[in-house]
Amino acid sequence: MNPSPGPVRGSLTDPHRTSGSTALLHVHLKPAAEEAVRTGHPWVFDQGIRKQNRPGTAGELAALYDRRNRFLGLGLYDPHSPLRVRLLHQGTPVRVDDAWWRERLQKAATRRAALFDSQTTGYRLVHGESDGWPGLVLDRYGPVLVLKLYTTAWLPWLESLQSWITGLFHPRNLVLRLSRNIQSLAAQRGAPADGTVLHGPPLDQPVPFLESGLTFEADVLRGQKTGFFLDQRENRRKVESLAAGRAVLNLFSYSGGFSIYAARGGAVSVTDLDLNPHALEAARHHFALNRPQFPNPRTTHHTIRADAFEWLNRAPAASHDLVVVDPPALARQAAERTAALRAYRHLVRQAARLVRAGGILVACSCTAHLRPAEFFELVRETLRHTRTRWRELCLTTQPPDHPAAFPEAEYLKAIYLQAANQPAKP
Template structure:
């Protein structure tokens, strides 16, 4: 009988002084370009220990040899054993953070928000009795059974759906995983009805965008509801109608959902139908938002602009800032006197101040008297613990 292979030594890494300082300060990413030495090659998902220049423990994280983001840090500071108890405590900390946030009228929210909850490259969203686990790195593949066991202990009889970022889907297929795979329970036709502050929505958990719904705009939707009474509301880039339903419940006189996608508008109509107590007239318009705003003569009292990201990479930042300004200007042009513009951005490459200033400049250039009511950032279940995680921002402006 051949001898069993000797156990491999721990994967040990050293990084540049700058990366060392960033990790020590709590930053969760180590890039390939920051590596200065490692004792051997590593496998996806292997735990890599980073040592500082004095050969002291600095951090431990998930290693991904196929990604320029080479290590996603799980723990830094003093040495720790990442055993079952450690993983359980890490998950429970994220769940305890959400416990006081939502009442019985809300069963759709983010349970784990990636790096900001200490789970780098992994998010978990809840939709009623379905959990959606989305992975952004193949480094989580070997740890998926542990994650599922932890969830089964805390959410017995819940369905679990796996979603995968596009860049790892081929590697997932090699291990029998695929985007939209139902890992536990049953989700029927792939849609799940959940509730957000008492409103019913459908989440397309198997094939929908992100994890099936845009949960991150909940707080802005709630704020829009408070301003909607008696107003003619335009919800541009409406997707499945989140802002539209809140405006209707807030007493809007009419609501227009505007989107280029026929599928999105059908979802908006379906969500409206799920809430028979909503009585405001609801119209859907399929059109390119930029072109429609530039040419329509319709007038509104509340215009909501919530486009998809206009800067998916740093090179698109300047163009995106100009586009946000143009969009805000066209939205303002459709506002009646006393009307309100709510403009949002999910472009991580555009800073909050850059975005807000683009909207403020559009308000200045309109020649109308205006005042800024609010600026907002991330919802509490989508908190951002480091700069690269910050993406969401919105501004509320009222014009004469």
């Protein structure tokens, strides 16, 4: 990549440009978009653009300007998405070169340096926009790193990304994952496919890693997200602290993370329910791997393959002491909000019916289109219409390795409530 002049000081690293190529893409914003950029919001949508000097290509650096032609910032252009520019820098011009990118990656790593010890080797190293890498996440699973891209804007930068990541972290392997919405576009561009090992020897087995001293395995090539739900670590630890002597039900269990922590916390039984048979097989494997750490040698593990929504309708009442409801995102776009609200109410109402007197309900949401305060109030309001009195124990949001630097990034939330020992009076 060769430096070329632009509205930034010094060289401009851009994989699309060579000496004598087309001028840097200039994007002029409408007033509302100007204000959003000035206040630090990292997204510019297509309807926020007033004009640009020419069509842009995926991954091209776009210089942003206001109505008076004043420089606002610099971002990655994506012509394939309504989210047209993802901001890299806001404010005065900067020198953007290889050293700038490497320093930005180092900052993300330093931010997490004191968060984990040798007992936790699975965590997020880069969390998208909140770490200055919009539309990109980087997760660690022991010696293996997984790079996931959510925009085609990063595809032309893959060679540089590989160099920066391997140069700083020295992983045994670097695996590429692509979000579903860009996989066909990546194929059209001749980019590596989802699950490609960009660096290191071939991988044909799940990757083991530690979380709070427990052993899990991540399917980094084909699993959901980057292979594991790392963002629920703190909630899993909380469930462990509440599980002693309880019969635990883990709805939408995936590979059983909540159940393994509950078993180490002294649960008498744990039940994983999921529709995916491969996830349930992984849950059984994780239970066997970690059994030596369980204080109660008689703790039992059950798996149920079923649709949670349907199963809850016929499940026996007052059958568990701790119920975890952790569904997938029920609204992936704003248009699905109304249906998601209805689904959450149904899940909370039916799951609450299963909780015994003195038991605990943990309700989680990873839907970005539902704000934390709104979700918490939805759960409270739903439970007020049950015959049980509920005491709120705590609220949680995202863990420190998944920071949220702007409102839309606040996707994860959970509320813990305990049922009274006696039903509410009619």
